[in-house]
Amino acid sequence: MTSPEPDLEALMRASQSGDAAAHRALLHHLSGRLRSYFRNRLRRSGTGTDEAEDLVQDTLLVLHTKRHTYDGSSPVLAWTYGIARYKLIDYLRANARALRHVQIDEVDDLADAHDGFSAVDTARELHRALATLPRHFRLPIEYVKIEGLSIAEAAARIGMSDAAVKIGIHRGMKRLAAVLSEARP
Template sequence: MSRETDLEALMRASQSGDAEAHRALLQHLSVRLRSYFRNRLRRSGAGADDAEDLVQDTLLVLHTKRHTYDGSSPVLAWTYGIARYKLIDHLRLNARALRNVQIDDMDDLADVDRYEAVDTSRELHRALETLPRHFRLPIEYVKIEGLSIAEAAARIGMTDAAVKIGIHRGMKKLAALLSEARP
């Protein structure tokens, strides 16, 4: 089963309490998610265990949040959106992986099969460019390049506290900009 209409039917049945449909939906999605995570983690040097952990984390979110699926987007796009956030969280928590992912490769991290809705890397770069320097540089140096707060502060010529504030406020502005950009 790979047709989106079949997945949507399974999702609707799952939301209505059909345990068998829910099991079938998660089983089908786990195959796609496993491939998705393995392909993206290969570049970062992470192993199959990391991919499997991400599959399970994503399936858990799908299970607990299936009631929030409203049918306005394809099931796969919704699923890959959740998976993308899980992957980004994983890469942030694992600095070794983040250091090995080039910013130009972020396009690949956002690839959601043929259902790719947004080119995340370009959207992120555009949004970052609109931020004032005191927000943009701390985010670029700490969140993207993986520098420590102290290293970023020295490079920018700001205090550590100012870098932390810049990141916090800049991320809030980025989130607002990115949410406005989505339909």
């Protein structure tokens, strides 16, 4: 027996009103869907599950910081997949090698990325939250996620191993989400 599908719109409304439990439930449910979405799409480009998990975390961070912009005019899943699509396209653009493995009939899907989602500028809020992170979390996120360096380039610049940079990003993103969660109910 499977559990019933949660009412995502109700969870989003409660999350926007400051209900932390609803917000956690919403992100938990969406993370499973996002993980599947990214793994399926990245499998076609020959990339691994690490990249999919990074994209899941990036998307959840945007969902967390931008939930106040959701206006209910479209389903939560459509809004979520719109954000995920932008994250995927940004990743593929930044990693052009992955585009060599995209099927020709999928190129139109990737090119049709401008579906009206507009983000509110939260750079100041993000930089304040980043400043609270320890150096071994902050620098990998800044170099890889913000500046667009590869894992290897960031590792060389920081003086860490590639694995330590990946771990720093993953754990740092979790801490960053927690810091941002505390800043905005």
